[in-house]
Amino acid sequence: MLHAVGALESGACKYVLISYGHSARSGDSMLRMLSDMTGDEAIYGHFGAAGGYALAARRAMHEFNTGPDSWKHIAVGQRAWANLNPQAMMYDSRLTDEGYMTAKWLIEPFRLFDNCLISDGGRACIITSVERARDLKHPLVTIMGLGQHNPSGDLQKADYLAGPTGARIAGEAAFSMAGIARDDIDACQIYDCFTYTVEITLQDYGYFEPSGGKDWFMGGTIEPGGRMPVNTSGGLLSEAYHMGLTPLTEGVMQLMGRCGPRQLGPETNTKTPEIMLCSDNGGILQTHACYILRRI
């Protein structure tokens, strides 16, 4: 996104297409990509992203007493959004607290529904100037703020697994550029490769203190009718995995009012959104991007 804005602002082009497409479910390229992330860690049976995020989540359980009781609200809440989204892979599949808690372990502390989906499909987003966008048929959605922070480094030197992750500094940068406060955000689309990723990201953005996640998520905060809707398409956990474009495109579509039965506003007993926060991650919490979008 920063590259896109740079290309537009410099006059190098008039439109930037950000796209992602993958036959990850029907082919084996996603599994090969994840295997390629693994070097000599494979000696110990450590593979892919789920293992790395499981290490992060376990450390977080130790440091601030989070765990499945917090994460179930994320898995179940996002599923309720997916059940309103006919495009979602899990549209027809309900999930209860009990269903979450009795699902099999994959890489503990993650059960089945702590893990995102592997999907066939794609997403795309076109970015252009405000002047040009004014003439287009959809409502104008602008970028208010952008932030990026990459603590990077090797997993074996990673002291950010239980936060603060790159979300802390990236979030501060995006809010500073936007000139708004956290309370001005109407809904969030958070990169959710695993349930824990949603918790640590919102925590690092300052929505709650460490260990406050369970109370914050409890009682329907993020689901339809909630006071802070999160991942309103179902997200990577329950709609489809299209990397950072799942959260980004959902944020844009919601602000444009193009989301049908899951549209934020009176239809889902939520606030009609004007300002949306979206996030993206890479590696094992090694890179982070935060976007704040606004409907004009």
Added chain:
Amino acid sequence: MEYAKPLPQVNADTRPFWQGCRQHLLKIQKCKNCGLLRCPPAFICPECLSSEVEWVAAKGKGRVYSFAVYHAAYQPGFQDELPYVVALVDLDEGARMITNIVGCDPGEVYCEMAVEIVWDDVNETFSIPKFRPLQK
């Protein structure tokens, strides 16, 4: 019986480490410029970019920083070991390494648990450093 799990992919950076392991010595790189202990081995210090390095022997004691319990085998060689524990262990000397915790039930492992090294001689070439609960 043929060893069915992945073996180390030895390269110029990691060769001294695996040679040490074969002698049951846990050799860790130490930056000669800034003193940083680094794991896994690399030709340049990620902190100060110096390529001056020495190898120091770690005592093989440390604490579990975090761990994950695998209930699924993503490579067939691990099927018979399920559930098994992958851990990040902080060595007393300061480096953090990825390894397995063995010699106890996965349910007994916890963050900050004291552990000590145990060598797994997997074939005539390689010994793999693993950790078990510190024996009293």
